[in-house]
Amino acid sequence: MAVTIKDVAKLADVSTATVSRVINSDPRISAATRDRVLGVIEKLNYKVNSIARSLKSNRTCTVGFLTPEIANEFFMTVAQGVENSLRERGYNLIICNSNESPDEEVERLELLIEKCVDGVIIAPSTGSGEHLRFLEQVGLPTVLVDRLADGFTSDAVLVDNATGTYKAIHHLLKRGHTNFGFIGGDVSLTPFRERYEGFLRALSEFGIHPDEAHVKFGNYHVDSGYAMMKELAELTPPPASVFISNYFMHIGATQYLVENRARLPRTIFVASFDDMALSAVAGVPSLTIAQPVLQIGRRAAEMLLERIDSRASGTAPPPRIERLPTRLVFHDRNSKAQP
Amino acid sequence: MAVTIKDVAKLADVSTATVSRVINSDPRISAATRDRVLGVIEKLNYKVNSIARSLKSNRTCTVGFLTPEIANEFFMTVAQGVENSLRERGYNLIICNSNESPDEEVERLELLIEKCVDGVIIAPSTGSGEHLRFLEQVGLPTVLVDRLADGFTSDAVLVDNATGTYKAIHHLLKRGHTNFGFIGGDVSLTPFRERYEGFLRALSEFGIHPDEAHVKFGNYHVDSGYAMMKELAELTPPPASVFISNYFMHIGATQYLVENRARLPRTIFVASFDDMALSAVAGVPSLTIAQPVLQIGRRAAEMLLERIDSRASGTAPPPRIERLPTRLVFHDRNSKAQP
DNA sequence: CTGTTAGCGCTTTCAA
DNA sequence: TTGAAAGCGCTAACAG
Numbered sequence A, B: 001m002a003v004t005i006k007d008v009a010k011l012a013d014v015s016t017a018t019v020s021r022v023i024n025s026d027p028r029i030s031a032a033t034r035d036r037v038l039g040v041i042e043k044l045n046y047k048v049n050s051i052a053r054s055l056k057s058n059r060t061c062t063v064g065f066l067t068p069e070i071a072n073e074f075f076m077t078v079a080q081g082v083e084n085s086l087r088e089r090g091y092n093l094i095i096c097n098s099n100e101s102p103d104e105e106v107e108r109l110e111l112l113i114e115k116c117v118d119g120v121i122i123a124p125s126t127g128s129g130e131h132l133r134f135l136e137q138v139g140l141p142t143v144l145v146d147r148l149a150d151g152f153t154s155d156a157v158l159v160d161n162a163t164g165t166y167k168a169i170h171h172l173l174k175r176g177h178t179n180f181g182f183i184g185g186d187v188s189l190t191p192f193r194e195r196y197e198g199f200l201r202a203l204s205e206f207g208i209h210p211d212e213a214h215v216k217f218g219n220y221h222v223d224s225g226y227a228m229m230k231e232l233a234e235l236t237p238p239p240a241s242v243f244i245s246n247y248f249m250h251i252g253a254t255q256y257l258v259e260n261r262a263r264l265p266r267t268i269f270v271a272s273f274d275d276m277a278l279s280a281v282a283g284v285p286s287l288t289i290a291q292p293v294l295q296i297g298r299r300a301a302e303m304l305l306e307r308i309d310s311r312a313s314g315t316a317p318p319p320r321i322e323r324l325p326t327r328l329v330f331h332d333r334n335s336k337a338q339p
Numbered sequence C: 001c002t003g004t005t006a007g008c009g010c011t012t013t014c015a016a
Numbered sequence D: 001t002t003g004a005a006a007g008c009g010c011t012a013a014c015a016g
Helices: A005-012 A016-023 A031-044 A050-057 A073-088 A102-114 A134-138 A161-174 A190-205 A222-233 A247-259 A293-313 B005-012 B016-023 B031-044 B050-057 B073-088 B102-114 B134-138 B161-174 B190-205 B222-233 B247-259 B293-313
Strands: A062-067 A092-097 A119-122 A142-145 A155-159 A180-184 A215-217 A241-244 A269-273 A286-290 A321-324 A327-331 B062-067 B092-097 B119-122 B142-145 B155-159 B180-184 B215-217 B241-244 B269-273 B286-290 B321-324 B327-331
Touching: A005 A016, A005 A031, A016 A031, A050 B050, A062 A073, A062 A102, A073 A092, A073 A293, A092 A102, A092 B092, A102 A119, A102 A134, A119 A293, A142 A293, A155 A161, A155 A190, A155 A293, A161 A190, A161 A241, A161 A269, A161 A286, A161 A327, A180 A190, A180 A222, A215 A222, A222 A241, A222 A247, A241 A247, A247 A269, A247 A286, A293 A321, B005 B016, B005 B031, B016 B031, B062 B073, B062 B102, B073 B092, B073 B293, B092 B102, B102 B119, B102 B134, B119 B293, B142 B293, B155 B161, B155 B190, B155 B293, B161 B190, B161 B241, B161 B269, B161 B286, B161 B327, B180 B190, B180 B222, B215 B222, B222 B241, B222 B247, B241 B247, B247 B269, B247 B286, B293 B321
Parallel strands: A062 A092, A062 A119, A119 A142, A142 A155, A155 A321, A180 A215, A180 A241, A241 A269, A269 A286, B062 B092, B062 B119, B119 B142, B142 B155, B155 B321, B180 B215, B180 B241, B241 B269, B269 B286
Antiparallel strands: A286 A327, B286 B327
């Protein structure tokens, strides 16, 4: 059996309360006692049992992170940001996978509640938030990231999807691009809806209404991007520029373009939301909209901790939705095409 | 305050012991009582407090996963496999990040111990296992994945790095490739060391000793792959084929090749360890060695649970090191070069 | 400054 | 088949 506070107390010849005070660095303890106790702790290699501690204090100093995909670079980078920030405050992170399913999302949340996490950060698996409503009942501090969930109100950290897209397209329009294609994601998810809105808004300012055949929607995965770019590229004539709604579809689309470079009548210029490790890889000229991914996580963690603290002190502010700014990034090396 | 077993007991007019028995589906409880208790549980929306349960039972049904990088597709896919398997057995996963630092690795392990996890799965941050020795003292069931750690003996799940590489190179040699370059990772990590060994072994069977200038070692990240491929490509003449020791360096190297396609005297054929989402993206002809990534995780979870059970029943088998087989994958679409 | 004591929510003998 | 009671390891009044 592991060594407990009792063992330490006995060997140090003090009460368990004293040991507890030393552990929690209670100031009103004599230096002599403290040193003696610390010595014993060292000697016995005692480690607090945070299970017991949590049972008493009703706080676990643990928060849950719910992602729709565990091997998704975007969400995991957000998680990284969350962890960085949490850690500075002595909190820990449990990462759970909802597998893009609202049902599993609820399952995982129940698990996290059972584990008595102090709060959760959720990248919702779907645009509807009905299944999250019970969190309000439970009173579990919650922050959404990346996506909003209809019918569920809570703190949230997002980026300026519409504005970011608007700016990118606007930039290209000013440079003379006019013939656009659009590769969209699942519009039941707020980011994809907002990006589409930004796209349309920029075009309409220039009096352009995109050709229906040039607008495609898929899921948000690599294969989907590949397939949609193929469809666009096979049109006669194909669009001269294509906006792609996220990183993974950008990768897929680029894959298609690179494979078929020789066969295409002309270079297709690409603009894409997200700028991550491989955005620049493929050598297709592009303009990307970078999200501050780590920052999203950091901010979400901060908001959650504020929420947790405020709940403890009974001064809960109303839910806040924060939008972080995006940034345009030009990838045009070795390319004759100017964005 | 959350509803407890006591509230349920009171409303159902039974003792807490009875409620506990219902929760844990103890057979010797009358159907009538059970139904009544379940009704109250439903009505009150009672959820067990797994903190309290763990304190009593000394098992948390939680295992920790330690990864050197949280936004790393490879390790996160392993984690996914772990989670899939754990879940079937009612276990949960806490993912922690060692940030490629042995010190942080120890910190995170202490945290996990404090959280009373039943076991840990570790992708070690370094080739030396000295800092892990204390786990033996603690008696925490441990499984290593992907990498071994010198001086620390435990269960482990790896792949046949040397053999996989050997087979790939051997295949290419038979097809007439002879002029090889090598892009290696950190050889203090077992997988990179083993892959290098496999490379050398295949060549030596054909009586070839690689030119020193053709053999490069870096860390295992994208940038490193880019830089080393640049060095190789700028040799006169450059190697005709290059073996790259992992996915991320493959991506970086490919980036270099695509960007400089026009400038290169000839197509450089690429062989690479790992086959993941983007291995096929760049349109550079290649042969890759696919690891069963999810399977690594699944197997590690199984081994860990066996270890946990066996410890509980006092029949611990000796540590086992399992090597899973790899598989060759040919990516040659749109390429004139035949692997 | 330190000890005593009473639980946190649950499980589990031991009795009945 | 059920209940009473002890206790998991720790913390936090309350005393002293």
